[in-house]
Amino acid sequence: MTMARTLARRLAHGLVVLFATVTLxxxxxxxxxxxxxxxxxxxxxxxxxxxxxxxELGTNKxxxxxxxxxxxxxxxxxxxxxxxxxxxxxxxxxxxxDLGKSYQKRRPVVDILAERAPRTIALAFxxxxxxxxxxxxxxxxxxxxxxxxxxxxTVGSSLVxxxxxxxxxxxxxxxxxxxxxxxxxxxxxxxxxxxHVASIVLPSLTLGLYxxxxxxxxSRDEMVTELxxxxxRTAKAKGAGPTAVMRHAFRNVLVPLVTLVGLDLGALVxxxxxxxxxxxxxxxxxxxVEALLDRDGxxxxxxxxxxxxxxxxxSIFVDLSVHWLDPRARNEEPARGS
Amino acid sequence: xxxxxxxxxxxxxxxxxxxxxxxxxxxxVVAPWxxxxxxxxxxxxxxxxxxxxxxxxxxxxxxxxxxxRDQLVRLAEGGRTSLVIGVLATALATLLGTLVGVLSGYYExxxxxxxxxxxVATGLALFFAVVYGPANVTSALTSxxxxxxxxxxxxxxxxxxxxxxxxxxxxxxxxxxxxxVDVGLAFPFLLLVMALASAFERTSATTILLxxxxxxxxxxxxxxxxxxxxxxxxxxxxxxxxxxxRTPKILLIHILPNVLGPVVVLSTxxxxxxxxxxxxxSYLGVGIxxxxxxxxxxxxxxxETYAAAPWLLVAPFVAILMSxxxxxxxxxxxxxxxxxxxxxx
Numbered sequence: 001m002t003m004a005r006t007l008a009r010r011l012a013h014g015l016v017v018l019f020a021t022v023t024l025x026x027x028x029x030x031x032x033x034x035x036x037x038x039x040x041x042x043x044x045x046x047x048x049x050x051x052x053x054x055x056e057l058g059t060n061k062x063x064x065x066x067x068x069x070x071x072x073x074x075x076x077x078x079x080x081x082x083x084x085x086x087x088x089x090x091x092x093x094x095x096x097x098d099l100g101k102s103y104q105k106r107r108p109v110v111d112i113l114a115e116r117a118p119r120t121i122a123l124a125f126x127x128x129x130x131x132x133x134x135x136x137x138x139x140x141x142x143x144x145x146x147x148x149x150x151x152x153x154t155v156g157s158s159l160v161x162x163x164x165x166x167x168x169x170x171x172x173x174x175x176x177x178x179x180x181x182x183x184x185x186x187x188x189x190x191x192x193x194x195x196h197v198a199s200i201v202l203p204s205l206t207l208g209l210y211x212x213x214x215x216x217x218x219s220r221d222e223m224v225t226e227l228x229x230x231x232x233r234t235a236k237a238k239g240a241g242p243t244a245v246m247r248h249a250f251r252n253v254l255v256p257l258v259t260l261v262g263l264d265l266g267a268l269v270x271x272x273x274x275x276x277x278x279x280x281x282x283x284x285x286x287x288x289v290e291a292l293l294d295r296d297g298x299x300x301x302x303x304x305x306x307x308x309x310x311x312x313x314x315s316i317f318v319d320l321s322v323h324w325l326d327p328r329a330r331n332e333e334p335a336r337g338s
Numbered sequence: 339x340x341x342x343x344x345x346x347x348x349x350x351x352x353x354x355x356x357x358x359x360x361x362x363x364x365x366x367v368v369a370p371w372x373x374x375x376x377x378x379x380x381x382x383x384x385x386x387x388x389x390x391x392x393x394x395x396x397x398x399x400x401x402x403x404x405x406x407r408d409q410l411v412r413l414a415e416g417g418r419t420s421l422v423i424g425v426l427a428t429a430l431a432t433l434l435g436t437l438v439g440v441l442s443g444y445y446e447x448x449x450x451x452x453x454x455x456x457x458v459a460t461g462l463a464l465f466f467a468v469v470y471g472p473a474n475v476t477s478a479l480t481s482x483x484x485x486x487x488x489x490x491x492x493x494x495x496x497x498x499x500x501x502x503x504x505x506x507x508x509x510x511x512x513x514x515x516x517x518x519v520d521v522g523l524a525f526p527f528l529l530l531v532m533a534l535a536s537a538f539e540r541t542s543a544t545t546i547l548l549x550x551x552x553x554x555x556x557x558x559x560x561x562x563x564x565x566x567x568x569x570x571x572x573x574x575x576x577x578x579x580x581x582x583x584r585t586p587k588i589l590l591i592h593i594l595p596n597v598l599g600p601v602v603v604l605s606t607x608x609x610x611x612x613x614x615x616x617x618x619x620s621y622l623g624v625g626i627x628x629x630x631x632x633x634x635x636x637x638x639x640x641x642e643t644y645a646a647a648p649w650l651l652v653a654p655f656v657a658i659l660m661s662x663x664x665x666x667x668x669x670x671x672x673x674x675x676x677x678x679x680x681x682x683x
Contacts (some may be wrong), residue, residue, distance in 0.1 A: 004355055013513075013517055013520075017517055017520040018519050019523065020517075020521045021521050021524045023386060024521065024525065025526065025529060028529055028530065028533045029529065029533075032529075032532050032533050037381075037664070062477075062480070064468075064480035064484065065473070065476055065477060065478075065480065068468050068469050068476045071469045072469045072470055076470070086510070111386060130617060136397075140639075149382060159666055160659075160663060162666065163610065163662040163663035163666050164658075164662070165614045165617060165618055165658060165662070167618060167621050167634075167637070168637070168658065168659065171641065176643075179452065217670075221582075241532055273528070273622070274618050274621070274622060277622060285445065288528070289528070289622060289624075290530050290534055292529065292560050292624065293623070293624070294524075295441040300526075300529065303526070304524075304526050304529075307524055307526060308524035310524075311520065311523050311524040312520065312524065325472055
C-alpha cells in the first residue's frame with residue numbers, strides 16, 4: 001500500500017473512532033443524573049424560569065433529538081459569527097465548531113478549551129522531554145554497564161520511581177522544593193511568563209520521574225540486544241570505539257522509543273488529571289475532573305473530544321514516524337492470515 | 339524440577355517481589371483479625387489525647403485518624419480492598435484482552451464483512467438527515483426507537499444484495515476490534531465510574547472493579563495480537579489447520595498456550611497499575627465512598643494534617659509504594675525469567 005493510501009485509511013479510521021467515542025460519551029453522560037436547567041438558572045430560580053431555560057437548552061426534548069442537536073451544533077457551516085446563535089462558536093472559515101456554553105463557568109466551551117489546551121500541551125511536552133531524556137540516558141548507561149552493579153542499581157531505582165503514583169511523587173516534590181527549600185511555587189499557574197516557567201517544573205518532573213522507567217527498560221533491553229548483533233561485531237572488528245558502536249546501535253533503538261514518545265504525548269495531551277489537580281495546573285486534565293464533579297456536560301464533552309483527538313493523532317503520528325525511521329517497515333507487506 | 343521453574347525460583351526479582359506481595363497479603367488478612375478494633379468505629383475515649391487523635395501507641399500501633407479510628411486496621415482493610423480490586427480487575431482485563439488479542443491477531447488481514455456502497459450511502463444520507471435536517475424530519479426518523487432508520491437500511495441492504503452490487507468497504511474483525519481498542523484508549527473512564535456509580539447509587543468496590551476491568555484490557559489486547567500474528571503461521575499451526583482442526587480448537591490448544599508468557603507478565607504488572615488507579619480515584623474523590631477505608635483517601639486525609647500527624651500520611655504512602663513495587667518487581671522478574679533471550683538478563 002502506498003504512503004498516501006495508508007494515511008487516508010488511517011485518517012478515515014480516526015474519524016470513525018472520534019465519532020464513536022463522542023457518541024458513547026454523550027449517551028453515558030446522559031445516564032448520570034443531573035439537571036442542567038437548574039444549574040444554569042441557579043438554585044434560587046422560580047420553577048417557570050427553570051422551565052424556560054430547559055426549553056432554551058433543549059433538555060426537555062427526547063434523547064435522540066438532543067443527540068442530533070448536539071452533533072448539528074458541534075460541526076456546522078455558517079457565513080457569519082455575528083448572529084446571537086453563533087456566539088459560542090469557534091469559526092474555521094465558514095466551518096463552525098460549537099460545544100455550547102459551560103453550565104458552571106458561563107462561558108463558551110470552545111473558549112475555555114482554547115485557553116486551557118496550550119497549558120496542557122506545554123506540560124505534556126516538558127514532561128515527555130524529561131522522561132525521554134532521563135529514561136534513555138539511564139537506559140544507555142545501564143546497557144553500557146550491563147550485568148554489573150551499576151546496571152542493577154539503575155534499573156532498580158527506576159522501578160522504585162515508577163512504583164510511586166504521581167500524586168505521591170508530586171507530594172514529596174512539593175514538600176521538598178516548595179515547603180522546605182521554598183525555591184519553587186507549591187502549585188498554581190502564576191501571573192507572568194517566568195511564573196509559568198517556575199510553576200511547570202514540579203508537575204513535569206513528577207510526570208517525568210513516573211514515566212522514565214519505561215524508557216530506561218526499553219532502551220536498555222533493546223540496546224543490549226542490538227549490541228549482541230552481527231553488525232556490532234563487524235563494526236568492532238573494523239576498529240570502531242565503544243562510542244561509535246553505541247551510536248550505530250542507538251539508531252535501531254530509536255524506533256521503539258519514538259513510538260513510546262508518540263503514545264505518551266497522546267496520553268498526556270488529554271491531560272494528566274491527577275498531576276494537574278495536585279498542582280492546580282489549569283489545563284485540560286483538571287478541567288475534565290472539575291467538569292465531572294460539577295456535572296458540567298458541555299465542558300465534559302469538550303474534554304472528551306480533545307482527548308480523543310490527541311490519542312488518534314498521536315497514533316497516526318507514531319505510524320508515520322516508524323515508517324520514516326525504519327526502512328524495513330516500508331517494504332514489508334502485511335502478512336496475510338487465514 | 340523443570341528448567342523454567344528453576345529459573346523462576348533462582349530469579350532475585352521474582353523472590354523480592356513475591357516476598358513483598360506475601361507480606362502485603364498476610365498483613366491485610368491478619369491485622370484486622372488480631373486487633374480488637376474495627377475500621378469504622380471511632381474511639382473517642384481511648385484514642386483521644388489533649389492535642390487531638392492519639393499518635394502511635396501500644397493500643398493504636400499506627401495512631402488514630404482524625405475521626406479517632408484505628409489507623410492500622412484501616413490500613414489493613416484498605417489493603418484488602420486494593421488487593422481484591424487489583425486482582426479481580428486484572429483477571430477481567432486479562433480475560434478480555436487475551437480473547438480480543440487472539441481473535442484479532444488470528445484474523446489479521448483476513449477477509450471481512452463487505453458493506454455494499456448502497457448501504458453506506460443510505461446510512462450517510464440518513465445520518466445527515468437526522469442531524470442537519472429540519473426538526474420534524476429528525477423526530478420522524480428517530481420515532482419508535484429509530485425503527486424507520488433500521489427499516490430503510492434493511493431495504494437498502496436487500497436491494498444491494500438483489501442487484502448483486504456487493505462492492506464496498508470491507509470491515510474485518512481485526513480492524514473492528516483494534517478500532518474498538520482505540521475508542522477505549524480515548525475514552526474518559528472517570529465518566530464510566532460516575533455513570534456506573536449513579537446506576538448503582540453509590541461508588542462501591544464493584545463499580546471501581548468493573549470500571550478498571552473494562553478499561554485495563556486494551557494494552558494486553560495489543561500485545562497478545564502482535565504475539566498471535568507472530569505465531570499463527572508457524573508450522574504446527576499450519577499443520578493443525580491442514581489436518582482440519584476447528585478454529586476454536588486451534589486457538590485454544592495451539593495459539594493460547596504460546597501467548598501466555600507475556601500475558602502472565604503483563605497481568606502481574608497490571609495488578610500494580612490497578613492498585614495505583616484505585617488509589618488515584620480515591621485521592622481525587624471519585625473512588626469508593628467513605629467510610630470504607632482506601633489507601634488513596636487515607637493519603638488525601640493524611641496530607642491535610644501532615645505537620646501535626648505525619649504518621650497518618652506516611653502509613654498509606656508506604657503501603658501504596660510497597661505493594662505497587664512488589665507487583666512491579668515480580669512482573670519484571672517474571673519477564674526476565676520467562677524471556678528465552680538470556681542475553682538481555
